[in-house]
Amino acid sequence: MRVAFLGLGIMGRPMAANLVKAGHEVTAWSRTPGKLVEGARVAASPAEAAGAADVVWICVSDTAAVDSVLFETNGAESALREGMIVVDSSTISPARTLAIVARLAERGVEHIDAPVTGSKIGAESAQLIFIAGGEEAAIARVQPLFQAMGKLVKHMGGHAMGQAAKLAMNLQIAMIYEGFAEALALATKLGVAPEKLVDLIQSSMVRSGVIDYKAPFVLKRDYSPNFPLRLMHKDIHLTLDAAREARVKLPGLETVEEIYEVAHDEGHDDLDYAATLMLLEKWAGIEVGTAATR
């Protein structure tokens, strides 16, 4: 298929590369000039990319960026033709997604919201899970593209339901990790060796993919960003905004958000979100390199 790929960040670039690998004709555009994907053509604007495609795939950082690639001067909208499909793999506002769906429908263009889970490694290995909202028929039409980039498409319901479910997933990741970090800080201060706590977790019903993945890095205090703190922070904001609009109270997530605010203030934005543990350790007076890492 002919695909315009908009956004070549930490996720978008390997996703576009996997489309090329699967034999699709990709025209790529990135806000940052000079980003390339081998085998893909480069477009000077979202409009130029969309003009050469039947499907426009968006993977940018936030709601404002999606609005910009679609609707600003030289945005993709100006090149959209009836029957085209726009797929948005960014994680953005469900409410704004519904407004975009309506605006594109006026031009006879279909929209699928399909944020992903699986982070950088999943993008590189084509093992992403797409969390999709929209019409069944449209999702079926782009199935070959989903297959080229992921292992699974979960159809959550109508428009914006992919975004709603994605927020609900990241909420859980943030809470699972905060629970782990608080448990680790407490157990360490009380005298339990961190590796022993992790071993116990792995043998129990507390075990999850989140901690399976994070624990080895945390035990080494390796906070190199797989999922940067600032992006998790952004998703938490988005989730609390959506919750406020929908009149849903999320006390746990509100508290976790306060911790991310402090982490931001202390300059940890570009570390992995696992670095929120550093704050708990600091507040508890745990000296890493001694008790915490023995």
Added chain:
Amino acid sequence: MRVAFLGLGIMGRPMAANLVKAGHEVTAWSRTPGKLVEGARVAASPAEAAGAADVVWICVSDTAAVDSVLFETNGAESALREGMIVVDSSTISPARTLAIVARLAERGVEHIDAPVTGSKIGAESAQLIFIAGGEEAAIARVQPLFQAMGKLVKHMGGHAMGQAAKLAMNLQIAMIYEGFAEALALATKLGVAPEKLVDLIQSSMVRSGVIDYKAPFVLKRDYSPNFPLRLMHKDIHLTLDAAREARVKLPGLETVEEIYEVAHDEGHDDLDYAATLMLLEKWAGIEVGTAATR
């Protein structure tokens, strides 16, 4: 071995029954008269039970109850002899555990803290995990008893480290479930079908044994107590007390505790702790039986 088993509650009774099944000579005592375990002798007091035993196994509801079965009039202490071992499978204060260890040591009695994870079903099927603190040699001596009641003993370190690690585990269970409940409330209010969210969770890194176990009950809004809310509430209190004493800040758990306070005020103590979801649904105006259970 000759075992005095003190406490025949939701956990203690099946544990004592499994000791009998494995051929051990059990003398049981329960605060509530009339509770029996087939094949076990009944003692009129903890002291009488301990007098007929080499190992005293305690499984009661809280720190005060442990103090009482050991040190009150007709408490087990008065019948303890040098070389005996006291094993405490209750979940209690790590700090108080250290004080008990010291007091028993004066009589030449060893102590192992061995709280369990696996709840009622694990106790019945002899699949408990014991989270143990104390001397390696003492733990080795009671290995046949651990084997009769559980599938695994995790030795976490010196005295009270089993209690410390147990608190860290329940902290995580409470946080994982709160994350799930907030995710479910938000997604439901935004229009995602609850079963679809659960299915997505099961396919993702968010999956955990906690939610594998709870989700089927939650989808049916079946809050019959497997782990009663009042006991989880008690453990959260205990954890926050231990954290305060150790100068560890646990912001997430503090917030979850507030939710349990409200659940207690609203009379949900004897439901499963999963019933904390009811509060989120109430605050969000989600009508169960319609949107939430469709």
